[in-house]
Amino acid sequence: MRTTTRLHNNQMVAHGHNQRDPEIVKKENEKRPHILVGGDHEVLIKGDLRGAYIGLFSGPLEAYNASQKRADRRMDVDDYMRSVEEDTRGNPATKKVKRTDGTIKPVEDKRVKRGKKLSYEFIVSAGNVVQKKRDANKRVITDQSGKEIRPEELPPAMVKEICKRYLAGFGQRNSHMHIVRCDWHADEGYYRNGVWQFGTPHMHLEYIPFGDGYKRGLSRQVSMSKALEQQGYGGAGGLQAWQAAERDILDQITRDVYKEYCKDNPDYYAQHGDLEIYKPIRDGKRDAADGDGVSPEAFVAEMEALDEIIAQVVELEAQAEEKKKELEDMQKAMRDARADQAAREHDLAAREATIKRAEAAQDAERNAWRDDADAALKSLMAAQKAYEQATATPDAARDAYMASVPYSDGSTVLDHYKAAQARQAAKLDARRTDARQRTHKAYTSNAGAAARVLAAATDMDAGSGHSGWGQEF
DSSP states (O other): OEOEEEEESSSOOOHHHHTEEEEEEEEHHSSSOOOEEEEEEEEEEEOOOHHHHHHHHHHHHHHHTTTOOOOOGOOHHHHHHHHTTTTTOOOOEEEEETTTTEEEEEEEEETSSSSSSSEEEEEEEEEEOOOBOOTTTOOOOOOOTTTTTOOOOOOOHHHHHHHHHHHHHHHHHHHTTTEEEEEEEEEEEEEETTEEEEEEEEEEEEEEEEEEESSSSSSSEEHHHHHHHHHOOOOOOOHHHHHHHHHHHHHHHHHHHHHHHHHHHHHHHHHOSEEEETTTTTTOOOOOOSSSOHHHHHHHHHHHHHHHHHHHHHHHHHHHHHHHHHHHHHHHHHHHHHHHHHHHHHHHHHHHHHHHHHHHHHHHHHHHHHHHHHHHHHHHHHHHHHHHHHHOOHHHHHHHHHHHOOTTSSBBBHHHHHHHHHHHHHHHHHHHHHHHHHHHHHHHHHHHHHHHHHHHHHHHHHHHOOOOOHHHO
């Protein structure tokens, strides 16, 4: 028996379709009936996208936020998911359109946004339902129930076991591809002549590619190229090399499960024999088919080959966009550093201006104090000079000179000199009066003592320049 396997990397994850949301299924079936309501749908791994982001990025977000001084630069999981979703850098996704001449043309797939994706998915299956048994007129042959006869189709139970085994080893092989959710679909198909024909059972494996060790932003970020690099598939063609390795693993799992199934079901092996997995274009095989001489499976293989070429170009351009982003981040960091430096220089200049103003104020205050001190010293020196001149000249000339020297209160030096003499005379008169009273008292009590007091008073008059004091007494 010969058949094919399928592993397709999809950039657009249809969560409602994968999870069999009733409203989504209803809308899809209104456009084209292809999902059997209540059919075989199993959730192999249950999860949601936001929960997966929390598990992957809570730690890196916490470390990033702790290093941010500005509150507007801090993020939570929803902020980071929004930043990934709004990232539109890079080239658009493409899809293949068949021209009228039979050639395939890649065009932009407007359903898929540019830039990073929140998640991707692998669609995994085994067995070929495209090839159908036909009669001489190339009409599809059916059995008595109306079911198409498909020589390369595998039993659904076998396909399910193949997908489960592939899923079981995916996480171990791909340490930078975090599994979000996985759904098994064996409920899709189409109607032919009113009879439901099941399509190939398949599995939707949703995952988030991430890289570690970033120096700017979060230490862990969503990135297909970084994830592949850290799994050993870096550089040009890394995505294709990784997918080819995963397809080889899927092929080997298919062979192993087929052998085990045939061992448990000898009649099936007797009818179908050994398994041959072929790639129509890669193996150089072309089967006769409807009209154009190319089998549907070969046509699909040609599309996959074009997919690989386009994906390689897209990957190179995505790497260039990442380098561009790193350069933009560096330029922004340099601008921020220059702005911070300018702010620091402005603050320094303001502080220097404040210091200069304070020094100028101190100088002005010091000069004013010096001027006041100089003025006071000059006034004192003038008074001293006036006094010296007054004491060195005769009375008339002295009085005339002192009368010509003004004092600070509007009077003259002579006025203050006479006032000082009057005060001295008043003090002297008070002493005389006191001496007379004490002498008179002593005289009346003791004549001898009075004589001595009289002599003392006479001496005092002699010393003061006044005469006749004793006679008056």
